[in-house]
Amino acid sequence: MSKTQVFFKVVLMQVVKSIIPPMSNEIITLVKDTSLARVISVYELIWAGQTFIKSDGLLWPLMTTAVFYLVFSGVLTFAFGKIEKKLDYYKN
DSSP: OOHHHHIIIIIHHHHHHHHHHHHHHHHHHHHHHGGGGGGGTOOOHHHHHHHHHHHHOOSHHHHHHHHHHHHHHHHHHHHHHHHHHHTOSSOO
């Protein structure tokens, strides 16, 4: 095998298998932390929901954003779990 083939078929695959779990944790954490972006005055979902609550006095926009974050985090967790299982060394 050439050096390029060794890199792409052996080394890169081992690197991808070992980097997927910490990378998936970081991505999910970033999604959850976007709600903290309102601290630096970025227009995003939580801020929009709070603005709507103040103007109309309704609570459902904030609940909708909470459900959105829960579903989106759940989908990411499920997807990365499938990817990790697919790349697992020891298949059950």
